[in-house]
Amino acid sequence: MTDFQTATATRRGRFTFKHIMLLILCAFVGGAIVAYVIADKYGFLTPSDAPVAVESSTGPVGNVVATDANAVAQPVTDQMVPTFPSPNMLSPEVARADGLLLIYAVRRTIDKGVPLGNLAEQLRLRFGATQPQSVAAVLSAGQAPVTIDALKTELRGLAPVLLTGNRDDSTWATVKRELSELFVLRKENGPSLAPNERLIRAEALVDAGKLDLAVEEVAVLPGASIAQSWMARAKRFSDSRKALDRLEQVAILQPVAVPLIVAPSVEAAPSNVPVPTP
Template sequence: MTRIVVLRPEPGNADTCAKLRGLGLEPLAMPVFTVVPVAWTPPDLGGFDAVLLTSANAIRHGALPDTLKTLPVIAVGDATAAAARRAGFSVAVTGTSNVDAAIDAARASGFDRLFHPAGRDRRPTGPGVVVCTVYASEALGIGDSVLPRHEELLVLIHSPRAARAFGEHVAQAGVDRSRVTIAAISRTAADAAGSGWAAVVVAETPTDDALVTIAAKRAIDPDARRGDKRVMSDHVPIERPRARGPRLGVIIIVIGLAFIAGSVAMGYALKTMPWFGQRTGLTAAGSTTATAASGNPDFTPAQPLNANGEQPRVDTAMLATREATLAGQLTALEARTAAVSSDAMAAGGQATRAEGLMVAFAARRAIDRGVGLGYIEEQLRLRFGRAQPRATAAVIQAAHQPVTIEDLRQGLDTIAPQITSTNGTTNDSWLQTVRREFSNLIVLREESMASPMPADRLARARRLLEAGQVEAARAEVERLPGATQASNWMDAARRYIVARKALDILENTALMGQAGQPQPSPIVVTTPVLPPVATSTQTEAPVAVPAP
C-alpha cells in the first residue's frame, strides 16, 4: 500500500489533505514549514501601477494595509487570485504558470511598476519590481518516528525549499529512496529533490489540484505506479458477456401452441355463443351493404336533414371562405415545417462542427503530451480523411513518433557544445581558423540587430523554445557554426512544426464546417507527407531528442 505524504505548510496542508480524503484516500500531514509574519513598513504607493502577489501567504500573514487595495493585483495563479478577491482586492491579471509569466502578462497589460509583498525565501523577479518581505517560512523539522520507514511513499512537494528539506531529512534518517515517489509541482521543485527516488512525477500545471490528481491516479491505477503512460481517459472497449436465457426453439414451440389454442377457442365461441355470432353477422351484412353501395356507380349518398325534416341549403360562399381559410392554415403549416427543417439542418451542421473541433483539440492535446492517439486516430480518419488527407496523415504520423517541447529542449542542451564550436566542422587551414577567431573578438553591429555570436544565438534558441516558437528556434540553430552536427535535432524540430501546422489545418477545416460525419467505411490515407531528409556526408552528432 502506498502512503501519501503532504509537506505543504498550513493552512494549505489541510486543504490538500481534505481534497485527498474527499477522493477516499488517507494522507499523512507532515508540514515542514510554518509561515510567520514579518514586521515591515509599506512604501509610498504613488510610484506603483499594481501589486504583484505570488502566494496567498502574503494575504494571510503579511498584514497588508487597506491602502494596497487601491491598486490592481497581478496574481501568479487562480488560487492566489481567489484569495486576493476574498480579501477585497481587485484582480486585474491572473498568470497561468509562474511569476515570470505573470510579470510578462502584467507588462503586456500596461502595468510596468510593481510592488511585490513576498516571503523571505524567494527567487529574483527582475527589474521594475520592488520586493518587500512581509512573511517568512520557518522550518519545523521532521521527526524520525513520523515518517514511515517500511512503506511505499508518495510525497507531494509544493516548493523547491520543501524538496531540499525532505531530501536532507531522508539522507539523515536513512530512509530507502527506492520506496519513495516524488510528485513535484514544477520541474524546479523536482530538481531540488535530488535523485535516487523510485520515480519523479512533475505536474502538468503548477497547481495543488494537479498534484492531487497525480496522487489519486497512482492510488487507484496500478499501471501508473509501474510507469504505464496510458491516459486514464483513453477509451478501452469492454465486451459485455452474452446473457443466458431460454433457447430459441423452446420459445417458438410455446408461441405455436398458444396460437393453436387461441384458434380453437375462437371457433368454439362462434359455434356456441349466439350473441357473438349475431354481431359477427351484422358486421358482415354491413360490410356487404357498403361494398355493394360503393360498387354501384349511380349511387348517391343522401344529404342529412335539418330539424324540420328538410335538406339544408348549401352556402357556396361559406364553403369557399372555409376552403380559403384551410388553404391559408395549410400554407402556414408548410412554412413552419420548412423553418423547422432549416433550423434542424443548421443545428446538425453546428453539431458536426463542434464534434470535429473536439476531435482536433483532443489530437493536439495528445501530441503535445507525447502520448498515442488511441481511438482518436480512427476519428481523425473518419472526419478529416476526405477533406484534408495530407494533414490527417501528418498528424497520425506525428503521433507515432511524438516530439514535445521538452524533448527539443533537452536535445538542444545535449548538443549545445558541438553546435556552438567550429572544431571539426570546417576544412579551413589553421591560418584561416586563427583569422576567424580573431575576427570574432570584436564585432561591430547596429544596436537593433541581434548578436551573431554562437552563445547568443543558442540563448535565443532556448528562449524561443520556452515560448513555443520552434520554427524560429530552428532557424537560430541552423545559423550556428556547428549546425551540421544537429541534423537529428533539426529533423525532430521540423517534424514538430509539420505536426502543428497539420493540426492548425484540421482545426480550420472543422471551424469552416468541412469536417464530415463518420462514414461506415474508414478512409485510410497512405500519401506520404514528410519529405525525405537529405543525408549529410559528414559525421552526425548523437541523436539529440530522446525516443518517446
C-alpha cells in the first residue's frame, strides 16, 4: 500500500467518527428538548413549595369554597368535630369536688364564728333537697355563730354559779346541797361525781371539741339552770359539726349533679347575600 492510500484511509476514518459523535450529540440535545416540553406541558416542572389548596379540618368556617347559594347553605358533615359533655349538668367528679369545697368553706366559717353569708344559699341549693335536716342544723348555727374559745371563756365565767347553784336559793337549800355532796357513792375507778371535778372535765371536753359530753357534765351541776343558754349554744355548735360530717359523706359517696345556669345561645342571622340568577 502506498503512502497516498494510507493517508486517504486515515482521513476517511476520522471523518466517519466525527459524524457519529455529532449525530449522538444532536440526538441527546433533541431528546432533552422534547423531555422539557413534555414536562412543562403536564406540570412536572411546578415548584414543590407552590401553595396548594388543601381543605382545613380545624373548623367548619372558611374551609369550603361555595360556588352557588346551595353550596353555601349546605353544612359540612364530613369533618371531625370534638364532642364535649353537656354543660347543663356537672360531671360526678366535678360535683364531688364542688361539694367538698363548699363544705370545707362552711366548716371554716362556722369555726371562725362568723355568719355564713352567701355560703348559706349555696349550701341550701346544693344539699337542701337531699339532706334538709343537716342543712337546717348548719344554717341554725350560722345564724348565731359562736366559737370554741367563746364557749370556754363563758363556761369559766359561769363556774362559781354552776358550783353553788342558783343565786336565789335559800340558805337552807344551799346547806342541804352542800351536805349531800359530802358523801358521794361512785364506782371504783369511775369518774368523780363532785361538782368541781365535773366542771374540770367539762372545760377539758370543750377544749377537745367534744361539746356533747361537756353539755352532759354541765347539765348535772347544781347551777345547771343558769347555764341553759350556754348549753343551747354549745349543742347548736356540736350539731352543726355533725351535720357537716354527714354532708361531707354524702358529697363523697353520692355526688349530685348540679344544674348550671346557661345563657341561651343567640343564633346568627342569615346573611343577605345576593344570589346571581343564571
